[in-house]
Amino acid sequence: MNILSAIWRLLGMGAGRAKAAAAAPQSPLLGAPAAWPQGMTCESCGISECEVEEPVGNGQHAPYRLCRPCHERLLNLSLRPLEFFRLAAIHGHTYHLHDDFYDDGNGEAMQPRDAVVVDAERFPFPVLDDIKGDLRTLVDYACVQYTIADRVIALLKAHDQAALLAYLVHKTRYSRAIHYQTYPIAARVLATAAGEWIREEWENRRENEVWIFAEAVSRCLPPAEAFNMLSTEIEKSSGRQLAGQIGALRYLESAKALDWIERMAPRIVNVSTDWGVLAAVSQFSWPRAESWLTMGRPLSLVALDALMYCTCPEHSNHPIFWFRQRPPILVEAAPVAIMANRLTAYLEMDKAPRTRGTVAVIIDNLFA
Numbered sequence: 001m002n003i004l005s006a007i008w009r010l011l012g013m014g015a016g017r018a019k020a021a022a023a024a025p026q027s028p029l030l031g032a033p034a035a036w037p038q039g040m041t042c043e044s045c046g047i048s049e050c051e052v053e054e055p056v057g058n059g060q061h062a063p064y065r066l067c068r069p070c071h072e073r074l075l076n077l078s079l080r081p082l083e084f085f086r087l088a089a090i091h092g093h094t095y096h097l098h099d100d101f102y103d104d105g106n107g108e109a110m111q112p113r114d115a116v117v118v119d120a121e122r123f124p125f126p127v128l129d130d131i132k133g134d135l136r137t138l139v140d141y142a143c144v145q146y147t148i149a150d151r152v153i154a155l156l157k158a159h160d161q162a163a164l165l166a167y168l169v170h171k172t173r174y175s176r177a178i179h180y181q182t183y184p185i186a187a188r189v190l191a192t193a194a195g196e197w198i199r200e201e202w203e204n205r206r207e208n209e210v211w212i213f214a215e216a217v218s219r220c221l222p223p224a225e226a227f228n229m230l231s232t233e234i235e236k237s238s239g240r241q242l243a244g245q246i247g248a249l250r251y252l253e254s255a256k257a258l259d260w261i262e263r264m265a266p267r268i269v270n271v272s273t274d275w276g277v278l279a280a281v282s283q284f285s286w287p288r289a290e291s292w293l294t295m296g297r298p299l300s301l302v303a304l305d306a307l308m309y310c311t312c313p314e315h316s317n318h319p320i321f322w323f324r325q326r327p328p329i330l331v332e333a334a335p336v337a338i339m340a341n342r343l344t345a346y347l348e349m350d351k352a353p354r355t356r357g358t359v360a361v362i363i364d365n366l367f368a
């Protein structure tokens with residue numbers, strides 16, 4: 001029995017139950033299949049019986065399953081803090097739950113259509129120190145955060161790792177919409193212990209999900225396998241979409257990405273800064289920069305962007321958020337005067353305003 005089969009047995013969610021749900025009768029309420037088990041409680045208040053299904057987004061994910069009063073509060077953007085918490089932990093930051101409407105730090109409704117949020121104080125948002133010992137609520141807490149705090153990750157590491165994996169699998173199975181949070185939790189807390197699950201999830205990936213999988217694939221699977229999976233998927237992108245997908249290779253911080261960029265050079269159009277960012281975080285070296293400057297466009301422009309990022313003296317407020325947490329470094333740097341001379345020489349063959357501007361910034365950085 002593999003680990004996932006064991007988890008399904010643990011959760012009591014074998015194939016038999018899945019079949020039973022698929023064969024369930026039509027709901028008398030909305031004409032949708034009655035997918036919830038008899039007596040299921042409302043996902044929001046956790047008290048009343050589930051009475052209504054409300055589609056999420058375009059309906060490609062599990063619907064909200066609610067009692068009638070919670071359904072009304074959802075549509076009126078007037079959920080109580082704990083109800084927002086519970087629904088966001090299941091369905092993610094959907095239209096009804098996004099941060100224009102609720103504060104993800106305390107669950108407060110920001111634009112309620114009801115005159116007041118009824119009994120808000122009786123349904124408070126969880127306090128981290130109170131729930132840190134409860135694995136499931138702690139995972140839910142992480143899922144509700146837009147950016148999962150390092151402290152929450154550290155607290156999750158203190159829990160039983162098999163139980164954590166089981167709960168992540170359960171949550172993703174119940175509502176796949178939350179995968180953009182459960183995969184990064186697996187990556188940061190479980191790493192290779194979640195490898196088998198992430199590999200199975202990847203097999204069932206949908207279009208344009210490479211970014212959602214990127215961190216988990218990079219941290220849970222062997223680096224060579226991860227690079228191959230991600231780069232092969234990215235290469236399927238066409239035209240301008242390609243540059244929008246390449247950031248998925250950043251997590252690996254691998255010089256392999258530099259060889260890959262060279263291979264992709266014929267497909268690089270307009271040289272968006274995404275290429276320079278990827279190069280900068282992939283062990284970009286001065287010898288590689290010299291080689292790309294000699295090869296000319298588009299690689300020379302990618303090299304200049306990467307040099308600009310790597311030589312930036314201060315990354316703590318960098319407009320590219322990625323660099324604030326992981327400042328890029330120039331590997332095998334040459335003496336400053338030699339690098340400055342080579343860059344100035346490059347301007348002899350490429351005097352475009354973008355080129356001159358970037359070279360000026362790099363030289364400023366070098367002598368800062």
Ligand SMILES: [Zn+2]
Pocket residue numbers: 042043044045046047048066067068069070071
């Ligand atoms: Zn309810």
